[in-house]
Amino acid sequence: xELDEKKVEVELRGTINKKKFxxxxxxxxxxxxxxxNYKKTFFYITHGFILKIEIKxxxxxxxxxxxxxxxxxxxxxxxxxxxxxxxxSQIITILKALGFLQVNIVKQKRxxxxxxxxxxxxxxxxxxxxxxxxxxxxxxxxxxxxxxVKLADKCNFLGVKFMTMAEIAKKIKxxxxxxxxx
Numbered sequence: 001x002e003l004d005e006k007k008v009e010v011e012l013r014g015t016i017n018k019k020k021f022x023x024x025x026x027x028x029x030x031x032x033x034x035x036x037n038y039k040k041t042f043f044y045i046t047h048g049f050i051l052k053i054e055i056k057x058x059x060x061x062x063x064x065x066x067x068x069x070x071x072x073x074x075x076x077x078x079x080x081x082x083x084x085x086x087x088x089s090q091i092i093t094i095l096k097a098l099g100f101l102q103v104n105i106v107k108q109k110r111x112x113x114x115x116x117x118x119x120x121x122x123x124x125x126x127x128x129x130x131x132x133x134x135x136x137x138x139x140x141x142x143x144x145x146x147x148x149v150k151l152a153d154k155c156n157f158l159g160v161k162f163m164t165m166a167e168i169a170k171k172i173k174x175x176x177x178x179x180x181x182x
Contacts, residue, residue: 009067010147011074011136012155012162015171021123021131024158028113028121037110037122044095045102045181050076053091060085071172072165075144102181104128119154128175133160 016024028034044051050067062085067076083091109125122134135154139147155162163171176182 006077006141007138008069008141008144009076009078009136009138010144010151011076011134012148012151013074013132013134013168014155014160014162015130015132016160018131020160021125024133024160025111025123028123032113032115032121034111034113037112039108039110041106041108042092043104043106044100045104045176046100051095051100053088055085055088057085062088062091064091072168074148074165075141077141078138104175104179104181115154117150119151121154121158128178129171135162 040055040057042053042055049069050065050071052065054063054065056062062083064081064083066079068079069076106126106128111123113121113123115121117137119135119137122136124132124134126132135151137147137151152162
């Protein structure tokens with residue numbers, strides 16, 4: 001049996017003001033395929049990985065997502081399990097039984113733009129992050145650092161500044177403190 005090549009999500013993100021958000025929205029809508037991707041997400045407080053449930057109410061489904069790796073580094077192995085929305089309470093009960101008791105429930109306004117080379121640029125708004133963006137691409141682990149450079153170049157082209165690892169860590173710490181998470 002042959003193992004599949006390991007894939008990772010390479011991601012950069014940064015905060016922007018509303019004026020830049022609106023300007024980019026207008027510019028990108030005219031150039032790239034896009035879709036609104038509003039969702040409600042349950043972010044479980046973890047260390048060393050990301051655990052979340054995304055609710056896709058219009059599709060009557062949800063996704064349990066685990067992202068292995070350090071969130072501040074922007075290179076994460078992503079594992080997804082789809083389930084019916086009717087099973088949500090069971091999934092939450094299982095997570096509680098496993099010790100995941102702290103959760104931040106986030107409503108997210110989001111629009112995804114599909115750039116060239118399978119790059120997705122998302123303009124987002126949440127109460128905790130305010131106006132912000134993410135740019136990401138799924139690649140083999142061997143090309144992850146090279147991809148980070150390409151995504152940084154694309155950020156420069158779009159006129160947005162992505163956050164450093166230290167800035168991301170500080171922002172996450174501020175959000176956790178605001179909600180009294182440990």
